[in-house]
Amino acid sequence: MKHAVALLVVLVVVATSGCASSPPVRSTARPFDDVRQLTIVVSGDSEFSVLENSAEPGRTFDQILPWTGYAGLLKPIADLVHQVINWFVESDRKADATADLRDVSPAWLVAQAFEETLRASGRFDDVRTLRREPVGDDRARSEILVRLTVPTWGLVRVREGDPDLLSAFADVRAEMVARQTGVALWKDNQDVTGPERLPLKAFTGDRAFARQQLFDVLDRAGQRLANELLYAQGAGR
Amino acid sequence: MRQRAAVLLALVAVALVGCAQSVTLDVSYPEAAVNRAMLAAARPRRVEIRPVADRRNDIARIGVEPAAAKPIVTSRPVVDIVRDALVSEVQRNGHAVTPNGADLVLTADVDEFWLDVVTGHSTAQYVGKVALAVAVIDVRTGETLATRRYVGIKRQQAKGDAKQASLEVMDVALSRAMHDLATDTELAEAFGRRVPGVRKI
Numbered sequence: 001m002k003h004a005v006a007l008l009v010v011l012v013v014v015a016t017s018g019c020a021s022s023p024p025v026r027s028t029a030r031p032f033d034d035v036r037q038l039t040i041v042v043s044g045d046s047e048f049s050v051l052e053n054s055a056e057p058g059r060t061f062d063q064i065l066p067w068t069g070y071a072g073l074l075k076p077i078a079d080l081v082h083q084v085i086n087w088f089v090e091s092d093r094k095a096d097a098t099a100d101l102r103d104v105s106p107a108w109l110v111a112q113a114f115e116e117t118l119r120a121s122g123r124f125d126d127v128r129t130l131r132r133e134p135v136g137d138d139r140a141r142s143e144i145l146v147r148l149t150v151p152t153w154g155l156v157r158v159r160e161g162d163p164d165l166l167s168a169f170a171d172v173r174a175e176m177v178a179r180q181t182g183v184a185l186w187k188d189n190q191d192v193t194g195p196e197r198l199p200l201k202a203f204t205g206d207r208a209f210a211r212q213q214l215f216d217v218l219d220r221a222g223q224r225l226a227n228e229l230l231y232a233q234g235a236g237r
Numbered sequence: 238m239r240q241r242a243a244v245l246l247a248l249v250a251v252a253l254v255g256c257a258q259s260v261t262l263d264v265s266y267p268e269a270a271v272n273r274a275m276l277a278a279a280r281p282r283r284v285e286i287r288p289v290a291d292r293r294n295d296i297a298r299i300g301v302e303p304a305a306a307k308p309i310v311t312s313r314p315v316v317d318i319v320r321d322a323l324v325s326e327v328q329r330n331g332h333a334v335t336p337n338g339a340d341l342v343l344t345a346d347v348d349e350f351w352l353d354v355v356t357g358h359s360t361a362q363y364v365g366k367v368a369l370a371v372a373v374i375d376v377r378t379g380e381t382l383a384t385r386r387y388v389g390i391k392r393q394q395a396k397g398d399a400k401q402a403s404l405e406v407m408d409v410a411l412s413r414a415m416h417d418l419a420t421d422t423e424l425a426e427a428f429g430r431r432v433p434g435v436r437k438i
Contacts, residue, residue, distance in 0.1 A: 122422070231274050
């Protein structure tokens, strides 16, 4: 009987000390805490969508258009998408005449805002954006990569009513990778929504305004991603 | 005596039914998740955080549950939730929050703290939004050093009656607004700024 009690006491002591020895969660340095140089790589395709979240959520604009009764109403958005892309291309042409215009994308604009925000933070010595995976000298210079994609962007219904209200949105992903080892150092997905909520007519009736809304949400997406990276960097301090 | 007891019982019953007719969310900003960010780059300051002003259009609720049209409310006042979040950020970034002898005053208005539920066929989209206006004032000169706005928004698809999704989108919307505040270089500069004419001690 005494042996059994002694064994029980030992087991309790071991169990208790096991709990007490758990390391504290905070103050663990993260592998990207001291990263000062970043190469942002724009990757993946972006799909423009009008997310209704109605009977069949997630339908793309191309899927909606042929069979809804709103084709006439939504047609201007289709034109708008082309206008936005053309505008991206035109902006880029002015900035860099030698650029490959086929590579201009929403992700590129998100990357620009991401880069600008990281630079302004003063935490990085060298931040640059590439349109594709680095090769040659670029590759040698790129120890830490952030691959950035915008799988979907467009307009989303955010409030029910008469009329319903929509906002511009961009769903963005970023992954920081150490190039030589392929180890992922940081990952983040952000569903970014424009703060303004407007009836569909506000977008279809004023293309310049709609273009500005879409541009602003991509800019906001880049800033949000950068802010989350900067915030995560502080976790180990 | 019996009549008084009956009235009391009726009041309690009405109160209980009233509670059941709203959805209560315990929205919070957990202190354990707060990191040091750009605000930590400013020299340590003593900061008075004033009571948060409620500028919302509808201060009685933060949304409406669509199925039964029940009001959605928070378990604590919205202004207290926001003030606690501000205190956590400021302290974690190395500044002292004090009611007396402060170098800086931080004021905040809550412009929006709202949950929208857009119902779909089999799921609903939950959209939480938190909009704040923040000002930093130098106590000695009365000068407003910075006025900033932060908007945190979170979208999430979930089942139509998912209370957990409602809570998550509001928690994340608040944390996004706070992360934007903590990583704001202009706010950090305002925290660390020396006002001309004020002698260094």
